[in-house]
Amino acid sequence: MVAPTYDEIRRAPKALLHDHLDGGLRPATILDLAAGIGHELPAATPEGLGEWFVAAADSGSLERYLETFAHTVAVMQTREALVRVARECALDLAADGVVYAEVRFAPEQHLAQGLVLTEVVEAVLDGFREGAAEAAAAGTPIRVGTLLTAMRHAARSMEIAELSVQYRDAGVVGFDIAGAEAGYPPTRHLDAFEYLQRENSHFTIHAGEAFGLPSIWQAIQWCGADRLGHGVRIVDDIAADNSLGRLAAYVRDKRIPLELCPSSNVQTGAAASIREHPIGLLRDLRFRVTVNTDNRLMSGTSMSREMALLVEAFGYGWSELQWFTVNAMKSAFIPFDERLALINDVIKPAYAKLMS
Numbered sequence: 001m002v003a004p005t006y007d008e009i010r011r012a013p014k015a016l017l018h019d020h021l022d023g024g025l026r027p028a029t030i031l032d033l034a035a036g037i038g039h040e041l042p043a044a045t046p047e048g049l050g051e052w053f054v055a056a057a058d059s060g061s062l063e064r065y066l067e068t069f070a071h072t073v074a075v076m077q078t079r080e081a082l083v084r085v086a087r088e089c090a091l092d093l094a095a096d097g098v099v100y101a102e103v104r105f106a107p108e109q110h111l112a113q114g115l116v117l118t119e120v121v122e123a124v125l126d127g128f129r130e131g132a133a134e135a136a137a138a139g140t141p142i143r144v145g146t147l148l149t150a151m152r153h154a155a156r157s158m159e160i161a162e163l164s165v166q167y168r169d170a171g172v173v174g175f176d177i178a179g180a181e182a183g184y185p186p187t188r189h190l191d192a193f194e195y196l197q198r199e200n201s202h203f204t205i206h207a208g209e210a211f212g213l214p215s216i217w218q219a220i221q222w223c224g225a226d227r228l229g230h231g232v233r234i235v236d237d238i239a240a241d242n243s244l245g246r247l248a249a250y251v252r253d254k255r256i257p258l259e260l261c262p263s264s265n266v267q268t269g270a271a272a273s274i275r276e277h278p279i280g281l282l283r284d285l286r287f288r289v290t291v292n293t294d295n296r297l298m299s300g301t302s303m304s305r306e307m308a309l310l311v312e313a314f315g316y317g318w319s320e321l322q323w324f325t326v327n328a329m330k331s332a333f334i335p336f337d338e339r340l341a342l343i344n345d346v347i348k349p350a351y352a353k354l355m356s
């Protein structure tokens with residue numbers, strides 16, 4: 001078997017479920033926006049700034065990794081900036097061969113210069129719409145769904161959950177909580193999750209990244225999460241002989257999607273290296289594994305690069321890359337018929353060609 005090359009992977013259709021809008025800005029855009037508002041940055045060139053983000057995020061701790069977002073959030077405080085960043089995000093993902101993406105951000109972090117929550121959401125939705133239209137015209141169509149995130153240390157989750165329901169027919173496809181995990185269990189936001197369940201809405205929860213099984217257990221059994229953001233620490237419930245504990249068995253039996261983010265996990269210390277990343281084991285055991293970028297800026301990565309790293313580390317070929325892609329598409333928060341159409345009309349024919 002000849003290993004898929006980076007260029008071939010880039011052209012193959014990919015689906016991405018876990019990508020942060022404020023973790024994926026172009027360095028040149030940050031410089032541009034920062035100059036306009038007098039925000040001081042740690043580097044003066046796009047290359048230097050890109051390198052700074054990767055190095056600063058390479059900290060071994062989620063808390064320090066998250067500190068780097070101060071610079072991206074600072075330049076995303078006006079309608080123009082939000083539209084621009086969202087538009088460029090859709091274009092960059094489409095150029096990388098991503099045909100379906102769920103991109104998340106926390107509206108409550110974009111109110112510092114007077115925008116209100118609805119204005120923030122509408123700016124981002126408009127930006128995605130513009131970017132997707134341009135990408136389609138350029139021959140690289142992409143469907144972008146938005147997830148609204150509430151910050152787990154804050155107390156606005158109910159408000160953000162309501163916002164996600166309010167905009168669910170306008171491009172918002174789900175809800176999430178993010179931020180430092182240790183000390184902020186998902187059950188702090190139980191009212192928001194219960195509300196979303198009553199509203200028949202979808203949500204994922206960052207869990208099992210910087211904290212282990214109790215966080216995953218709460219996310220699923222108390223909060224009712226449809227998917228796990230990361231969830232990588234589910235391996236703590238798998239014995240050396242590969243026998244599954246009750247929680248791991250539940251996650252696998254119920255086909256609960258794991259939004260794994262290899263490079264991000266290495267940077268925050270959730271995995272020692274790509275080669276030692278639990279994605280290899282979890283795939284072998286046939287958990288519902290998906291591959292994701294988390295924060296393209298902080299990891300200096302892309303969807304194609306994450307897949308290429310896995311090809312290199314685990315010897316994966318097209319059949320595994322197709323499996324990850326179909327897993328992601330099956331786990332998406334858009335309606336079933338739309339997921340099926342992307343799988344049958346876009347993903348499978350392309351991989352069939354690559355495998356022939």
Ligand SMILES: O=c1[nH]cnc2c1ncn2[C@H]1C[C@H](O)[C@@H](CO)O1
Pocket residue numbers: 020021022023062066069073104105106109149178179180206209264294295
């Ligand atoms: O991997 C992550 N874990 C927890 N929180 C995260 C991660 N990546 C980004 N965030 C936070 C920082 C962002 O400002 C926020 C919304 O996108 O979500």
Ligand SMILES: [Zn+2]
Pocket residue numbers: 018020178206229294
């Ligand atoms: Zn994340």
